[in-house]
Amino acid sequence: MKIEMELNGRAVTHEIDPGANLLSVLRGMGQFSVKLGCETGDCGSCTVLLDGEPVNSCVVAAARTHSHKVTTLEGLLGDPLMKELQQELVDKGAVQCGYCSPGILISLYAHFRAGNELTDHHLREALTGNLCRCTGYVKPLEAALTVAQNQQGGPDEQGGAS
Amino acid sequence: MWELKEYRFAATAQEAGALRRQGPGKGAYIAGGTDMYLQPVDCDFVVDINNAGLSDIARTPAGDLFLGAATTLHNIATNPLVADFAEGMLIQAASHCGNRPVRSTATVGGNLCHALPSADMAPVLLALDATCYIADEESQESVPLADFFVSPRVTVLDDRLLVGLALPAEAATRRCASYKLTRSAEDISLVQVVVALGVENGKIETARIALGAVAPVPMRAVLAEAQLVGQSVADISLDLVADAAAIAAGECEPRDDHRASAEYRRDMVRVLTRRQIMKALHDETTITKDSGGTVA
Numbered sequence: 001m002k003i004e005m006e007l008n009g010r011a012v013t014h015e016i017d018p019g020a021n022l023l024s025v026l027r028g029m030g031q032f033s034v035k036l037g038c039e040t041g042d043c044g045s046c047t048v049l050l051d052g053e054p055v056n057s058c059v060v061a062a063a064r065t066h067s068h069k070v071t072t073l074e075g076l077l078g079d080p081l082m083k084e085l086q087q088e089l090v091d092k093g094a095v096q097c098g099y100c101s102p103g104i105l106i107s108l109y110a111h112f113r114a115g116n117e118l119t120d121h122h123l124r125e126a127l128t129g130n131l132c133r134c135t136g137y138v139k140p141l142e143a144a145l146t147v148a149q150n151q152q153g154g155p156d157e158q159g160g161a162s
Numbered sequence: 163m164w165e166l167k168e169y170r171f172a173a174t175a176q177e178a179g180a181l182r183r184q185g186p187g188k189g190a191y192i193a194g195g196t197d198m199y200l201q202p203v204d205c206d207f208v209v210d211i212n213n214a215g216l217s218d219i220a221r222t223p224a225g226d227l228f229l230g231a232a233t234t235l236h237n238i239a240t241n242p243l244v245a246d247f248a249e250g251m252l253i254q255a256a257s258h259c260g261n262r263p264v265r266s267t268a269t270v271g272g273n274l275c276h277a278l279p280s281a282d283m284a285p286v287l288l289a290l291d292a293t294c295y296i297a298d299e300e301s302q303e304s305v306p307l308a309d310f311f312v313s314p315r316v317t318v319l320d321d322r323l324l325v326g327l328a329l330p331a332e333a334a335t336r337r338c339a340s341y342k343l344t345r346s347a348e349d350i351s352l353v354q355v356v357v358a359l360g361v362e363n364g365k366i367e368t369a370r371i372a373l374g375a376v377a378p379v380p381m382r383a384v385l386a387e388a389q390l391v392g393q394s395v396a397d398i399s400l401d402l403v404a405d406a407a408a409i410a411a412g413e414c415e416p417r418d419d420h421r422a423s424a425e426y427r428r429d430m431v432r433v434l435t436r437r438q439i440m441k442a443l444h445d446e447t448t449i450t451k452d453s454g455g456t457v458a
């Protein structure tokens with residue numbers, strides 16, 4: 001079947017198998033930031049945005065993105081918030097093998113963009129869908145908290161204050 | 163890969179039913195797909211109900227809460243109308259299902275229609291007396307959720323569509339407490355217990371004890387509930403609460419699996435039911451000095 005979606009701000013038409021998951025279709029379209037990990041919705045390495053909401057693309061039907069907006073990390077490379085998140089992951093040593101990084105970045109980006117609270121608790125919640133086998137979560141969380149501080153314009157009121 | 167011949171989109175509930183029954187071959191509804199992509203259903207085509215107008219959350223003038231079947235768990239977990247109902251119990255249940263990205267697409271209808279014993283939205287909805295609205299082209303039927311589940315993975319639906327759920331205004335003021343026992347924060351339930359008590363003039367007028375993952379289908383412990391009705395909140399005895407919890411443990415029918423033994427599950431029903439009754443009564447009863455942790 002043929003679907004038309006808005007991928008990273010551009011209208012695209014694509015021929016897909018009706019049962020295909022979004023993960024396989026996006027990789028077929030060259031979106032290699034979308035990683036195949038578990039394919040059971042657990043690891044988050046395939047996280048993308050569907051109409052701005054984070055989803056695990058391995059458990060989303062590609063067909064349902066017809067007439068909807070899909071955003072992958074490739075589409076956010078020029079975005080100032082995304083750049084800041086990326087840089088902070090690097091600076092904090094929150095990237096080792098890097099397999100989980102695109103998913104972590106998308107989850108954090110969605111959380112920040114939605115205007116959610118940026119406390120330690122809420123940022124942990126935002127990362128519940130992302131497994132990282134290398135860094136052990138402390139560093140990604142530190143990176144997220146640093147960006148949160150910068151966004152809120154100062155180093156105060158961290159760790160659950162707001 | 164999931165071999166499907168066709169993926170259809172329904173714009174209304176009526177159209178969904180028509181598209182499903184029109185053939186050729188076997189059809190199934192799909193909402194979030196988070197269950198279906200894990201366990202592909204044997205069918206020729208699916209009918210997508212995500213844009214069929216089934217995603218509303220509303221409070222009627224009388225105070226009933228309506229949840230469209232295709233409402234996502236994330237929308238339930240973040241909706242202020244839901245937060246105001248029954249001490250936010252539905253929010254607690256929805257936000258403990260899976261992980262953040264799964265909740266963006268997973269729907270409450272999918273959770274119930276998949277009909278696993280461990281469906282995490284079922285106990286809270288049972289405890290708040292949810293009614294299921296079911297439709298096909300000709301008729302609408304409403305069925306209490308307590309009569310919706312038939313056996314694991316089987317409901318009363320057949321090829322009909324679950325349109326939504328209504329929770330009566332009267333349940334909005336129940337005192338509630340719930341607990342989802344899991345191996346890890348994101349795992350499915352080993353045991354889930356939800357207690358909802360309607361209290362009037364210091365007396366328990368209605369009692370609901372709903373259990374998940376401890377019987378072929380999500381269930382209510384009706385004998386244990388009966389034990390609580392009519393009791394005065396201020397001087398209900400600890401023994402009576404413990405008795406009710408033991409009765410609930412007798413009512414469930416857990417089984418062994420790789421997550422836990424039946425014996426452990428049954429004992430956890432006893433312990434957790436006792437604690438949730440105490441927690442639900444917390445503000446008013448005089449026996450809550452024991453917060454539930456010490457008396458076995």
Ligand SMILES: Cc1cc2nc3c(=O)[nH]c(=O)nc-3n(C[C@H](O)[C@H](O)[C@H](O)COP(=O)(O)OP(=O)(O)OC[C@H]3O[C@@H](n4cnc5c(N)ncnc54)[C@H](O)[C@@H]3O)c2cc1C
Nearest residue numbers: 041193194195196197198260268269271272273275282324
């Ligand atoms: C990583 C992960 C973690 C999870 N964790 C949990 C958890 O903690 N607790 C839990 O309970 N579940 C969990 N689940 C399971 C699943 O996400 C939920 O059951 C979810 O609510 C299913 O909804 P859905 O919309 O995705 O269903 P779908 O997969 O779209 O559908 C499920 C079934 O219901 C049918 N159906 C859907 N909507 C309707 C309708 N309106 N009328 C008739 N039939 C319908 C479909 O035909 C299908 O048979 C998890 C899943 C994943 C991938």
Ligand code: FES
Nearest residue numbers: 037038039044058
């Ligand atoms: S590959 Fe999708 S969540 Fe792991």
Ligand code: FES
Nearest residue numbers: 096098132133134
């Ligand atoms: S850096 Fe290797 S999995 Fe996260």
